[in-house]
Amino acid sequence: MDKAPIVYGTEEHKELFCRQFIDTHKPFEPPDLPWPELSQEVIDKLAGFPIWDYAIHTERQVFNKLTAYANEIEDPLLKEAMALQAYEEGRHADILRYFLDRYGIPFKEIPDKKLPSNLEWCFMTTGAGECIDSFFAFGFIQVSKSTEDYPIELIEAMEPVVQEEARHILFIQNWLYYQRYSRSFWKQPVHFLATMYAFLNSGLSRLMDMKDLGGSAFTAQATQYENSSGLNARGFIDLCLRENRRRLAPYDKRLARPKLIPRVMGMVRHAL
Ligand SMILES: [Fe+2]
Numbered sequence: 001m002d003k004a005p006i007v008y009g010t011e012e013h014k015e016l017f018c019r020q021f022i023d024t025h026k027p028f029e030p031p032d033l034p035w036p037e038l039s040q041e042v043i044d045k046l047a048g049f050p051i052w053d054y055a056i057h058t059e060r061q062v063f064n065k066l067t068a069y070a071n072e073i074e075d076p077l078l079k080e081a082m083a084l085q086a087y088e089e090g091r092h093a094d095i096l097r098y099f100l101d102r103y104g105i106p107f108k109e110i111p112d113k114k115l116p117s118n119l120e121w122c123f124m125t126t127g128a129g130e131c132i133d134s135f136f137a138f139g140f141i142q143v144s145k146s147t148e149d150y151p152i153e154l155i156e157a158m159e160p161v162v163q164e165e166a167r168h169i170l171f172i173q174n175w176l177y178y179q180r181y182s183r184s185f186w187k188q189p190v191h192f193l194a195t196m197y198a199f200l201n202s203g204l205s206r207l208m209d210m211k212d213l214g215g216s217a218f219t220a221q222a223t224q225y226e227n228s229s230g231l232n233a234r235g236f237i238d239l240c241l242r243e244n245r246r247r248l249a250p251y252d253k254r255l256a257r258p259k260l261i262p263r264v265m266g267m268v269r270h271a272l
């Protein structure tokens with residue numbers, strides 16, 4: 001039987017999204033993942049990606065931001081959940097380092113950046129960024145599985161990390177609603193606008209990062225994907241939408257699902 005819906009912004013809502021996050025955490029260390037043997041050809045292909053230094057740096061920055069923000073939070077349950085998400089982000093950086101070391105792929109550590117002073121706003125923009133990245137990442141993982149460009153065992157080894165991102169965006173969406181609806185009525189539209197601005201900010205900064213990392217390399221990669229997977233842009237968005245629903249399906253139905261990016265991409269899909 002379906003449970004009665006909860007009211008966002010209430011203590012009950014907070015208990016539910018924090019508890020769900022904490023209870024679904026999986027304890028493991030990077031070497032525990034089922035790393036497969038890889039051929040030199042695959043290792044060389046992976047080593048050719050221009051993203052590793054940046055990826056480790058990004059995960060590490062998120063760890064720093066969330067740790068600092070968790071230290072600032074007074075509510076014990078919210079603090080525990082935020083600190084756990086910080087731990088998982090730090091573990092993502094460790095997993096990447098372990099993976100690169102294991103297969104002998106060289107990388108450079110980019111020094112940590114100074115943290116901004118408004119950590120709540122910082123979590124909003126970071127969270128918005130996670131929602132954008134995860135939406136596409138869930139689709140890309142499925143494409144990689146079907147094209148067999150990389151050994152399926154390697155993709156499967158990363159599965160716990162991918163599912164962790166689904167938990168993160170579920171937490172972020174509910175945290176946003178909790179923050180919004182626990183405010184007085186007249187402050188809620190301000191929070192809504194701030195959320196929209198956070199998404200816009202993160203979306204634009206991702207476009208800039210892509211340009212810095214070599215936009216043409218990404219376009220070439222996308223074309224290659226299109227050729228090998230047989231998916232056009234519309235098909236890819238459909239796949240992302242399906243994968244987002246599937247990845248979030250196991251969690252309590254009463255919790256809010258991230259909506260903005262799926263809606264925007266649904267509109268993009270119609271415009272194509
Ligand atoms: Fe992460």
Ligand SMILES: [Fe+2]
Nearest residue numbers: 089130165168
């Ligand atoms: Fe994350």
